[in-house]
Each structure stands twice: as structure tokens, then as C-alpha cells.
Amino acid sequence: MKNLLFVLMVLAFFNGEASAQDISLDKAFCYRESVRSGNMVSVSILVNLKGVTKGKTVKLKEKIPMGFDAKITQPYGSSAEAFENSVTFVWTKMPEADLFIVKYELMSATPVNEMVSLSGTMSYLSEFGMKYISVVQKDFSTNTTVSGLIANIPPYKPAYTGGEDVAEKPIERPVEVITSTAGNEENSPKPKPRVTETTTEKVTPIKTTQETKTVVEQPVVEKQEVKPVEKKPEEQKVVEVKPVETKPVVQEVKPVVEEKKSTGINTVSDMSGVFYTVQIGASKEKLNSDYYNKYSFDKEVNEMLIDGMYKYSLGKFPTLKEANSYMPSVKQKNIQCFVVAYMDGKRVSVSEALAVSKK
Numbered sequence: 070m071k072n073l074l075f076v077l078m079v080l081a082f083f084n085g086e087a088s089a090q091d092i093s094l095d096k097a098f099c100y101r102e103s104v105r106s107g108n109m110v111s112v113s114i115l116v117n118l119k120g121v122t123k124g125k126t127v128k129l130k131e132k133i134p135m136g137f138d139a140k141i142t143q144p145y146g147s148s149a150e151a152f153e154n155s156v157t158f159v160w161t162k163m164p165e166a167d168l169f170i171v172k173y174e175l176m177s178a179t180p181v182n183e184m185v186s187l188s189g190t191m192s193y194l195s196e197f198g199m200k201y202i203s204v205v206q207k208d209f210s211t212n213t214t215v216s217g218l219i220a221n222i223p224p225y226k227p228a229y230t231g232g233e234d235v236a237e238k239p240i241e242r243p244v245e246v247i248t249s250t251a252g253n254e255e256n257s258p259k260p261k262p263r264v265t266e267t268t269t270e271k272v273t274p275i276k277t278t279q280e281t282k283t284v285v286e287q288p289v290v291e292k293q294e295v296k297p298v299e300k301k302p303e304e305q306k307v308v309e310v311k312p313v314e315t316k317p318v319v320q321e322v323k324p325v326v327e328e329k330k331s332t333g334i335n336t337v338s339d340m341s342g343v344f345y346t347v348q349i350g351a352s353k354e355k356l357n358s359d360y361y362n363k364y365s366f367d368k369e370v371n372e373m374l375i376d377g378m379y380k381y382s383l384g385k386f387p388t389l390k391e392a393n394s395y396m397p398s399v400k401q402k403n404i405q406c407f408v409v410a411y412m413d414g415k416r417v418s419v420s421e422a423l424a425v426s427k428k
Contacts, residue, residue, distance in 0.1 A: 092207075092214045094168070097121055099129065099191045100207040103184075110137075110175040110185050115209045115219070119167045121193055123228040129158040129171065131189035131204065136177060138418045140376075143172035146225030150351055153407035162227035168215070169222050178420035333358040334381070335369045340414035343426040345392035346371060346382040347399055348409045355379055364402050368395075375416055382409065389423060 092100070100115045114129065121127065129147075132155050133139055139151035147158040149171070156173050175185065189204035209215055334356065349361070349370075356379065361370045368383045383399060383406075386392040392408045399406045410422035 092209065092212050094214070094218075095119060097191075097202055099189070099202055099204040100209045101131075101187065101189070101204050102208055102210060103187065103206070105181045105185075108177050108180055110177075110181055111142075111172070112175065112187070113170055113172050113210075114189075114204060115168070115170055115215065116191065117168050118163065121163070122195070123163050124230040125163065125193045125195075127160045127163055127191065127193045129189065129191045129204075131156045131173075131187060133175060134186055136420070137175040137185075138177075138416075140174045140176065141172075142174055143170065145169050145171050146227070147171065148353070149173075152405070153409075165226045165228040166223055168218055169225070170219065176418065178418050178424075333370070334361065334372045337371045337373050337385075340373070340411060343410065343412045343422050345386045345389050345408055345410050345419075345422065346384055347392055347396050347406050348380060348382040349399065349404055349406045350381040352379050352381070353377075356381065364404070366399075373411075380409075380416075388426075389419065 092098075094117060096117075097120055098115075098117050101112060102115070103110055103112045112131070114131075116129065118127065135154065139156045141149040141151055141156065144158060146162070146164055147160045149156070149158045151173065158171050187204075187206075191202045191204065193200055210219065350356075356372075361381070366383055371382045371385065373380045373382070384392070384395055386395065389408065389410075396406055396408060408419065410417050410419045412422060412425060
């Protein structure tokens with residue numbers, strides 16, 4: 070019995086060593102490593118894009134369980150967003166480095182005492198169609214194959230895809246060159262003056278240094294004095310001028326129809342107290358005020374700058390029940406949304422807000 074137990078321990082040891090060294094850098098992969106600490110779980114994902122065409126768009130999506138709030142801590146050049154049940158990393162300009170790490174954190178209202186169930190995929194368009202790679206749970210930081218490479222991962226830099234960025238080049242416009250003969254006026258022959266007045270057309274050629282122009286002299290017509298015709302008194306007639314009746318012009322005044330203007334986006338300045346709101350989007354850049362007008366929301370869109378990200382939401386509800394009741398009307402417009410909570414200008418978990426407001 071003891072010998073059997075010893076053999077099993079040896080096999081387990083060698084299997085562990087083999088699994089720790091089975092990382093191959095010759096193909097694309099995604100490995101996840103998570104560490105629990107109190108109410109927080111720190112998640113790191115090692116990404117290898119070996120063999121993926123640099124001109125493609127890559128998307129990495131992780132599904133997270135309910136009851137956690139996610140926060141992106143290391144996007145590595147991606148457009149990263151955290152939602153109620155998922156986090157996404159999207160690279161429209163892929164990194165120059167094949168091997169890199171992205172990170173995010175999960176926060177809970179209660180201590181995390183067991184392993185958190187996570188699942189994710191990385192997708193990109195290959196020459197054979199859409200390619201999907203699953204994110205595998207693996208402790209890669211202690212792996213001897215990649216530990217030295219991880220320590221020397223360079224900062225994010227977009228890969229060169231071979232095309233020219235036309236927008237960064239100055240636009241060359243053709244310069245129109247106008248040739249002038251003004252400098253040769255002194256050397257140019259001048260037209261001869263007319264000696265006598267005549268009705269005959271006289272053509273005088275004018276020679277210039279660059280081109281020959283023909284000037285046609287217009288005939289001169291002698292002016293004749295016109296004497297007014299005097300009428301005899303008996304031939305003059307008195308014309309009676311009748312007043313012209315004018316009708317008043319009635320101008321039709323059309324009613325002014327006031328155009329209904331969109332409410333646009335409202336920048337929220339009052340963040341005191343606890344409230345709930347339905348989040349519909351987040352962006353690193355500030356959106357135009359008419360960005361959400363096409364959806365015709367019955368509530369004004371709120372804009373809040375939180376942790377360097379512009380968060381966009383609808384309504385400020387005093388209770389969680391009211392926010393949850395309003396959310397289905399937003400989902401009917403095919404918009405992904407979820408309820409978030411704020412307390413004195415800081416985003417908190419829904420459980421924390423409930424503990425403070427108790428409603």
C-alpha cells in the first residue's frame with residue numbers, strides 16, 4: 070500500500086513538471102492566471118499572437134460571474150471595457166510584440182473564499198474564416214519557458230502592416246505658375262495714335278516679347294447736335310392722370326412650428342448621495358452631444374467622468390427596484406445595458422449601495 074502511494078506521488082510530481090513546461094511559443098494561445106486576496110481577484114492573461122496576421126482585428130472576451138464588479142488595470146493598447154458580466158479587449162491595431170499580458174480585477178462585497186469560475190475566448194479573422202482560441206487557466210508566471218520573456222515585455226507599440234498612413238502625410242497641391250509680361254512693358258512696342266477720325270476699321274498689330282495680340286480699333290462716329298423740337302401751343306394736349314387704386318396686400322403669416330430639439334447628453338455635476346443608473350456605454354473619448362439622439366430615449370443621457378473613462382447612462386433612480394424596472398425598455402432598443410450604483414461621485418458595487426441606502 071505504501072509503495073503504491075509512493076508511485077502515485079512520483080507520477081503526480083512528474084505530471085506537474087510536464088504541465089508546467091508545456092507552453093509552446095510557436096502558436097497562438099491565451100493563458101489565464103488568477104490570484105485571490107480578500108474581496109478582490111486579480112486576473113492576468115498571457116496572450117501569444119504568433120502566426121496571426123498583424124493587419125487583423127483581435128478581440129478577447131472574458132465572462133465573469135454575477136456579484137462582481139470588474140475594473141481594467143492593464144489594457145496593453147486595446148480598447149478595453151468592463152460590463153456587468155464580462156470584460157472585453159479589442160485591438161484594431163495589433164501590438165508589435167507577439168507575447169504580452171493584459172490584466173483586470175474583480176471586486177466582491179464579501180470575501181472570496183473559493184476559486185472564481187471564469188471563461189473566455191480570443192477571436193480573429195484568418196484566411197480560413199473566423200478563428201476562436203479558448204482562454205486556458207494556467208499558472209504561467211512560474212514557467213521557465215516564458216518567465217524571462219514576461220520580464221522583458223516591451224511597452225505597447227502598434228505593428229507596421231506595410232501600408233502608408235495617408236492622413237499623416239502633408240497633401241501636395243500643384244502650384245499654378247502665372248507668367249507675366251509686366252517687366253517687359255518698356256521694351257514692348259506701343260500702339261500708334263490715331264491721326265484722323267474715320268469710320269474705317271483699322272487693324273494695328275501689337276508685338277510683345279511672348280505673344281502677339283491683335284487690337285481692333287472701333288470706328289469713331291462723329292456726334293451730331295440734336296435740337297429739341299418746339300411744339301406750337303395748339304398742338305399740346307393736356308393728359309388727365311387718374312389715380313390708380315391700389316388694394317392692400319394681405320400677407321399670410323404662417324404659424325412658426327417650433328422644432329423639437331433633442332435633449333442631447335447631460336454632464337452630471339451633482340454626484341452626492343447614493344443613486345442607481347442604467348449604464349449604456351463607456352468611452353475613453355468624449356462623445357458628441359447628439360450621439361444617442363437616434364434612440365429617442367425618454368430620459369436624458371447622463372455623462373460622468375469616472376477613473377478617466379466617460380460613462381454614459383440613463384436616469385438617476387433612488388432605489389434599485391426603479392432602476393431594474395426601467396432597464397427592459399432600454400434593452401428593447403437592442404442596447405446592452407446594466408444597473409450600476411454611485412455613492413458621492415464614486416462607483417460602488419450594488420451590494421455596497423444597498424447596504425448604505427437599504428433600498
